Amino acid sequence: MxxxxxxxxxxxxxxxxLGPRRRRALDHHLAACDACRREIAATGTVLDAVARLPAEVLVSARLEQATLRRLRITASEGGSRHERVPWWRSASLPALALAAAAVLALAVGLRQFDVMSPGPANLAPGSAAKRGGQAPPQHRVPSEATPARVARQARPTxxxxxxxxxxxLASAPDLFMDLPILRHMEKLEHFDAIRTTTLALLLLLLPLVATPAGAQGWRAWDQLSPEEQRRAWDNYQRYQQLPQQRQRMIERRYQQFQTLPPQEQQRLRQNYEAYRGLDPGARREFTEKYRRWKSDRH
Amino acid sequence: MASAGVRGNVRGKVMQMRTAPGDPALAAAARADAVARAAADPDVALMLRLQAGDESVFQELFRKFAPRVLQLARRFVGSDAQAEELTQDVFVQIFRFRNRYKPQSRLTTWVFTIATNLCLNELRRPERHLRVDLWERRDGEDHPEGPPLPDPAAVTPEEGAATRELADQLREAVAALPPKQRMALLLSRVDGLAYRDVGEAMGCSEGAVKALLFRATQTLKQSLRDFL
Incomplete structure (x- = not known):
């Protein structure tokens, strides 16, 4: 060798x-080769050091709970759905052909019916009058109330x-409890710099009236009170309707928020309470000042 | 030798089952084998209970395997948050594909097969977006592995420092290995899997595992030559 x-x-x-034959051959070589004896000793040292690396790490209760929740959701959705045979594979070819023909016939029939019936949906504006029919009364629909916009603006409470x-939601209930703070984080961070003397007075009174929410750090979903669960759920639904870009921004701010010291988190919560307490006129005024402050800053 | 014989017999039976799946005698033999394994191996018993619909055992499985899966994932992917997300994915896969587990193979190997595939897939798409960073230290856990333990073999503070330095250097060197070499090394040396099981988990032959480990060891020896 x-x-x-x-x-x-x-x-x-x-x-x-190593098999016994190769082991013998290697031992025979090692008995005669100093360099290889040193080499195998070094190999042993390195591999022993690797084996001493810890094989396990502590798993937080948070991870366990989040995983088990995912599991329960998977189970309720039909845990082994990947192994289920899709319906189109189980159906025979003639049955599929028959179903396709039926769908086609139905589509053609509907189209015929659609063309023949003079319903208002078929008529372009004014076409009813041209055909001598009675034009339906025209209601002016506000331009911002398009279905897409309505869907986006719906408040899912x-x-x-x-x-x-x-x-x-289960893995980060605090994100959703604090969602309004995260959405207005920059405003709230610099609240003192933007505020007016009226706000300063309000802030002086604030510790007497404000009850900062969610100041207990991360808690599992089951540890939230029913009222907190409702708030987080409500915010979660709002979050789902936000554009993706905005969701990403909130997640970044959430991570940033986690790293803040407790006093700073408390300050932001108090600022949020003060912001929320503003009447609509004062809030508009504050937002205006915030925009000016922001443009001055840049 | 006896255990090798048993392994050989089981492998033979599995091969026979693959070639003649409808044979009732073989099916009965496989069932009897599964029962015998379940009696001998508590992990297999847990998995069989899960297959039978007892979902309450999943937590026990999680507590048993999650510390190792999470550690493997942490060493494999760059961020702790990714490692947590991967660990969740591993256990979701275990649950989804629970009926594919055959008691003829060790549960550890099967779990690490899933973990290996997910880790290697993860490296193929490093831009994967993390929706929520679960790893942020919200529980006040500063040292997830616990505080560094004193090395019992070190007799002086200088030796202790040298051991720590070696450990740091080693961690860096392992992290710098190519993914497949790193996986083979971690599975065999840290998780204690036999080469055959490493091959099964990584979907390659025993010879390929030996080659990967040889290259990994050579690289580590180069990186750590000051300590050798």
């Missing part, structure tokens, strides 16, 4: 994964929080 060949067997030899919240 040559040195190169011996070196290739050393890792397996140290791991005791209805519905009780579910017993099993979505994984995203």
């Amino acid at each position: 040559r040195c190169g060949q011996a070196q290739r067997l050393m890792t397996s030899a140290v791991d005791d994964e 209805v519905g009780e929080p579910p017993r099993e919240p979505p994984a995203e």
Whole structure:
């Protein structure tokens, strides 16, 4: 055996994964080669050091709970859905052909019906009058009330929080409890710099009236009070309707918020309470000042 | 030798089952084998209970395997948050594909097969977006691995410092290894899997595992030559 060949067997030899014939050949070579004896000793030292690296790490209760929740959701959705046979695979070819023909016939029939019936949906504005029919009364629809916009603006405050919240909500209930703070974080961070003397007075009174929420750090969903769960659920639904870019920004701010010292988090919460307490006129005024402050700053 | 014989017999049975799946005698033999394994291996018993629909055992499985899976993932992907997300993915996969587990193979190997695939996939898409950073230290856990333990072999503070320096250097060197070499090394040396099981987890032959480990060891020896 040559040195190169011996070196290739050393890792397996140290791991005791070498067959008896090769082991004998290697031992025979080592007995005669000083360099390879040093090399196998070095291999042993390195592999022993690797084996001493800890194989386990503490798993937080948070991770366990988040995983188990994901599991429960998976189970309720039909845990082994990946193994289910899709319906189109289980259906026979003639049945599929028949179904396709039926769908086609239905589509053609509907189209015919659609063309023949003079319903208002078929008529362009004014076309009813041209055909001699009675034009439906024209209601002016406000331009901002398009269906997409209505859907985006809908305030999803209805519905009780579910017993099993979505994984995203379960893993970070505090994100959703603090969502309004995160949305207005920059404003709240510099609240003192932007505020007016009236606000300064309000802030002086604030510690007497404000009850900062969520100041207890991360808590699991089950540890929240029903009122807190409702708030987080409500905010979670709002969050789901935000554009993705805005969601990303909130997640970044959430991570940033986590790193702030407790006093700073408390200050932001107090600022938020003060901001929330403003009447609509004062809030508009504050927002205007905030914009000016921001443009001056840049 | 006896255990190798048993392994050989089981492998033979599995091969026979693959070639003649409808044979009732073989199916009965496989069932009997599964029962015997479940009696001998508590992990297999847990998994069989999960397969039978007892979802309450999942927490026990999680507590048993999550510390190792999370550690493997932490060493494998760059961020702790990614490692936590990967660990969740591993256990979701275990649950989803629970019926694919065959008691003929060790549960540890099967779990690490899933973990290995997910870790390697993760490296193929490093830009994966993390929706929520779960790793932020919100529980006040400064040292997830616990405080560094004194090395019992070190007799003087200087030796202790040298050991720590070696450990730091080693961690860096392991992290710098190519993904497959790193995975083979971690599975075999840290998680104690036999080469055959490492090959099964990584979807390659035993010979390929030996080659990966040889290259990994050579690289580590180069990186740590000042300490050798």
